[in-house]
Amino acid sequence: AVDEAIEDLGWLGLDWDEGPDVGGPHAPYLQTDRADSYLQALQGLIESGQTYPCTCSRRDIEEAASAPHEASLKDFLAASGFREPTAPAGFGNPLANLPADGPIYSGRCQGWRLGDALPPTGTYCWRFRVPDRLLEIEDRVHGSVRINPKTALGDFPLTRKTGHAAYQLAVVVDDAAMGVTEVVRGDDLLPSVFRQVPLIEALGCPRPQYAHVPLVLGTDGRRLAKRHGDTRLSHFRTLGITPQEIVGWAAHCSGLSETAEPVSPHDLVASFDWERILRTPTTVDSEITFRDRR
16 A cells, blocks of 8 residues: 555655655654654653543443534534634635544543553553643634634544554654654544644644645545545556646646646646635546546
8 A cells, every 4th residue: 555655646746855665864654663652652641641541442432422423523613612714705614524523532531540550451542631721723724723622522542452553643753753844634634633732742742834625525525435436546547547637637626726737746836825725625526527527
């Protein structure tokens, strides 16, 4: 999968300064090779009392949650002091298409303190104690967003019950170690920034800037994925679609170009402006998007 992603990005015309294929000063670049870094960060959080072992299963959390499991994340945020970001007409609301983020953890295991006995190995994860305060994030696409992550999202896992680092801990440690100053990703991960910033502060790491861009959706309104057919770049390549066609389409859908004319990534650099990025998702039928343009 790693090799395929690297090949696809290179085919599109993108390049990078360092990574698993070209090396660099911040190696290793695979999370499976960085377990010691995650363990060191976790140990510091344990010793400072900012995490605790949690034996709850997902079912336990769902049953204990005061809000229905089906409730959308935007409902949680609205109930937690969310402030509507200012958006130009037609740019949309960053919360309008956020999926349900699951039940909020009840806090059943949070009474554990350093020195207390640990549950049996393999029966618990380490869960982060999220500070109970309003947190404001300035996003380069969605503007200012403010919530209380403790009440809107709840305490979250830093590890799996196997002991392996979970997503939030791994990306925060990796970004800090590699000197990442700007994080750009899909806006379905906008809630993650409200988990990661308190964790960044707890670890004493510098906070990067964030930009959460709208997703590409299928006609069913869900994130474009395998269920919508073969959406891999390699598939379009075998159909004879050029990388310039795909980049031009993406630039037009995102607001960076007035037309969908073929273009290379390097041609877009000089005119790139975060203010031009649209805040609404793009809906496509992967089978006809490029076929109809020919």
